[in-house]
Amino acid sequence: MVSAAQSNDPHRHHEKRHNLMGEVVGRIELADGQAAEQVSIRVKGTSLGVNSAADGTFRIQAPAGWQVLTVSCLGCTPQEVTVEVKPGQRVEAQPVRLAAGEQQLREVTVTGAKSLNQRTTSIGKMPIAPLDNPQSTVTIERAVLEQQQALRLSDVLANVAGVYVMGTTGGTQEEIASRGFAYTSANTFKNGVRFNNGIIPEVSSLERMEVLKGSAAILYGNVAAGGVLNLVTKKPQFERGGSVGLRVGSFGFVKPQFDVYGAVGQSNNVAFRLNGTYERGDSYRDGVTSNRVYVNPSVLFRLTPRTELLLEGDYLRDNRTPDYGIGAIDYQIQDSRSRFLNVADARNATNQSSATATLTSHLNSTWQVRAVGSFQRYDNDLRSAARPSTIISTPGATYGNWTRGLLRTETAENYFLGQLDLTGTFRTGFVGHTLLLGADADQYDSNVVAYTNPASPTKPTTAVTAYDIINVLDPSKVIAQPTERLAGFNSLVRNSLTKGNTRRAGFYAQDLLSLSDKVKVLAGLRWSYQETPSDVFNYNTIANVTAKTANTYVEARRYDQAFSPRLGLVYQPIKTTSLFASYANSFTPNTGLDLQGNSLAPSLIDQYEVGIKNELFNGALSANVTAYRIVNSNQAQSVLPTDPRFTTASTTSPMELAGQVTSKGVEVDVQSRPVSGISFIAGYSYNYTAYTKSNIYEDGSRLRYNPAHTANGSLYYSFGNLFANNGFLRGLNAGVTAYYVGDRLAGRNSRSLNPATGKPWVDANGQPIADAFKLISLPNYFLFDASLGYSYERFSVRLKLANLLDELSYNAHDDNSINPIAPRNFSATLTYKL
Structure with a gap:
């Protein structure tokens, strides 16, 4: 018998209600078997409802007894699932596979309405919503x-x-x-x-x-x-479809492409996809051409209702003219967009292929295992003039002259990967867990053949090094040529064969702990092992005889290991906002020997990051801000000859982990979902990466190539809503994009001390001089693009005008490869949907 006091006890009534409720767990899938997130699951006849998580799973409380769950989303047919809910127990529903609705909006897919902070990245390996990451x-x-x-x-x-x-x-x-x-x-x-x-x-x-x-x-x-x-x-789909298209553009650009997909025969368990393209074109750069072929096939097998196998492959053949740009004279860029300095028969021929098998099995509604096996092949044959360096900078008749040499390499690489991941969600007491356990192993097998200059027919102890002499400011200028010249690429001789066989393995664990709806902690640890053998075979060439390495075999082998921890804290004051702070580190293997003659240990790099992620206007706009600081406090650097510990520079060139590089900055990413035909993307970044401790570089000197500021923005509008009653104009769309790249440095950082002596720079007479290295300041630039498109029934056409302002700037590699960006150009694409 229940007393009056007991009957009025609110805790007892809560316990009774709890005993009359149960929990239903399950998973929602797209038509191709992939996880479907943000799908609505409701208990029919009640106000209870949830949305599916990033991995498609859901948990929902429901009254005891037979209940009907309704599953619905934009662009799919609503479905009902009947389950028996038992008081205080968990019941697992069968996976629900979404079906396309009969009346779909044009070009709408189930995943099309997700915002930036609702898209879980597969590269993160865990089903973590971005707001929780x-x-x-x-x-x-x-x-x-x-x-x-x-x-x-x-x-x-x-x-x-x-x-x-x-x-x-x-x-x-x-x-x-x-x-x-x-x-x-x-x-x-x-x-x-x-x-x-x-x-x-x-x-x-x-x-x-x-x-x-x-x-x-x-x-x-x-x-x-x-x-x-x-x-x-692109992945296989069971609905049949596809497209064929043709893109043409400035400088003779032509690119036909195709994409077809569907079920194999009438099968509900096997689907395929095949897409590919051919491309050819000339260039705004004189003498530069390119052509490529690409094919990407894939097949999906549904082995069981919970297990699927995805086979993917691709093949790329790319042939193009290597182009090291316009050069620089004494670290000064001589403006040009078209000047070409390579030889006429230079080529860079690459073949790249891959095959990947991914087996995914949902052990139940909360646990999943994923195994990946992959093979890749990379072959490259490079024949080119060397980069434009040592250009004569002395004023006079020879100013700008450059003696061109030739280089040739052949690279073959095989890559193998095996990976196994187990992910799951569960609770221990009041703490929720999203757990990842995994292991991986991969291996690079590479063979690089390098060619060098042949012996002189008149001076057997020296090599012929020159191909010809040109003037970089006027390549057509007639210049007296060397007496002895290379006959071409086939006159080069094998210099070395380098065989690499890098092996890596790792074990890792990571757990997202949900301490409450507002506080979450992500913690994990990885152990990595890396073995790097490198075998070098030197051939009997003039270069090797001079270096006393002719007909030699040199074996080098390194063994590195490191622990990589990660710890992050997330606080969500409201469901649409999360504040986070995290620490993680990474490592970089080094080459060389330390003062004791041992292999140099890896450099450990610490990263600190804080930020805020926001979903605004009911998820219509995502706005994220991140600030970071990355410190490599044990960067490898040479021990200078003036250091008291230095004793064997001529034989070992000792190194130490005593330098420091620091990167710090802020990033802003903004994206909208398509709303009333409008979509918007914007961003800004600031970065300052500099030497903060060095024995030859000035503290605070910036590292090359990294822009201090970048900014981007794009606005796209589909006129479907505006012209909803006009069938002809309804398919009109237009967009503009802008991209800004701020000040960057190229060239080479000047050194305060001569690394060969450890002392200030002096000339032959002992007089102070500046370092020969200098930095190049690359121009800032804005790129503005405009596009206009129109779709009618199965046809669509898109027009694009890029670099509207015809901005001129450069990308650079080292101090002698200066490549101008593309000028104003036009393209048009015609597509037919199958």
Whole structure:
């Protein structure tokens, strides 16, 4: 019998209500089996409801008994699921696969309405909503790429604050950097797998681009501190469709492309996708041409209702003229946009292919295992004049003369990767967990053959080094040529074969702890191991005989290991705002020996980051601000000969971890969802990366290539709402984009001391002189682009005018590769949807 006091006890009534409720868990999937987030799940006949999480899972409280869950979203057919809810227990519903609705809005997909802070990046490996992640992340979707008619990766990067092109490496590569650190091939990914970025990647196959700014060492080991970039290619779909198109543009540019997808036969378990393109064109640069072929096939197998296998591959053949630009005379740029300094038969030929298998199994509604195996092949044959250096700068008749040499290399690289991740969500008491446990291992096998100059027919102990002499200001100028000249690339002889076999492995764990709805902690740790053997075979050439290395085999082997911790705190005062602070570190392996003759240890790099993420106007606008400080406090540097510890400079060139480089800055990213036909992207970044401790560079001197300021903005409008009653004008759309790159430095940082002597610079007479190295200030520039598009039924046409103001500036590599940016240019794209 219940007493009156007991019947009036509110805690007892709460306990009774709790006992009459149960919990339903499940997962929502898109038609292709991928996770569907922000889908509404409601208990029919009640006010109870939730939205699916980033990994498609949901948890909802429901009254005991048989209940009907309604599942609905924009552009899909509502579905109902019946489950039996038991008091105080959890019941698992069968996965729900969304089906397209019969009356869909034009070009609307289930994921199309997500904001910047609702898009979970696959490169992060965990189903964490961006508002819960104490790290800056940015995703650029395919709709933006199509609106802006992105042709190169640099076009896509112009939408992300603080990620920029730092150089173009002979016109064959776009060197990417962020926060003062270069994105090497270790920092660039395709579908979560590293790829060699030595050649410009193809963007026509992209579904989206993901950027995870700052340290990602806990997830991927040896990556630079600036961040990582992931290119996600188009995936198979069970609905049949596709498109064919043709893009033409200035300088003889032609690019046909195609994309087809659908179920294999009438199967509900096997789907495919195949897209590809051919491209050819000349250039605003005299004598520069390019052509490429790209194919990207993929197949999806639904092995069971919870398990799927995705097979993806791609092949790229890229042939283009290597172009090291217009050169610089005594660190001064001689303005030109078209002047070409390479030889007529120079070429850079690259073949790159990959194959990736991804097996994903949902063990239940809260746990998932994912296994990835991948192979990539990269082959490159480079034949080019050397970079324009040692140009005569003395005034007179020979001013601007340059003696050209030739270079030739052949590179073959195989890359293997295996990766296994387990993710899950659970609770321990009042603490919620989103856990990641994983391991990975990869291996690079590389062979690089380098060629050098042959012996002189008249002086067997010397080499012929010159191909010809030109004047960089007037390549057509007639100049007396050397008596002995290289006959061409085939006259070069093998100099060395370098065989690399880098092996890496790592184990990692990361947990997002939800202490409450407002406070969350992300903590994790990774252990990384890296083995770097390098075998060099030297051939009997004049260069090797002079260096006393002829017919030698040299083996070098390094073993490195490091721990990479991560700790972040998130506070959400309201559901649409999160404040975060985090610490993480990364590592960079070094070469060389220390004072004791041992291999130099890796440099550990600390990163501190704070920020705020906001969802404004009911999620219509995302506005995020991040501030960071990255410190490499044990940067490798040479021990100077004047140092008392220096004893063996001529044999070991001792190194030490005593330098310091500091990067600090602020980034702002703003994105809107499409609202009434309008979409908007904007951003700003400030960065200052400098030597803050060095034995040869002045403290505070900036590192090269990193712009102090960047800013971006794009506005796109579809006139469908304005002309809703006019079938002809309804398909009209237009957009403008702007991109600003602030002051940058190229050339070489001047040194306060001569590293060869450890003393101030002096001439042959002992008189003080300045360092021969100088910095080059590259011009700031604004790029303005305008686009106009029109769609009618299955046809669409897009027009683009790029660099409207015809701005002139340069990208640079070292002190002698100065490449001008493209002038005003035009393109048009015609597309037919199948």
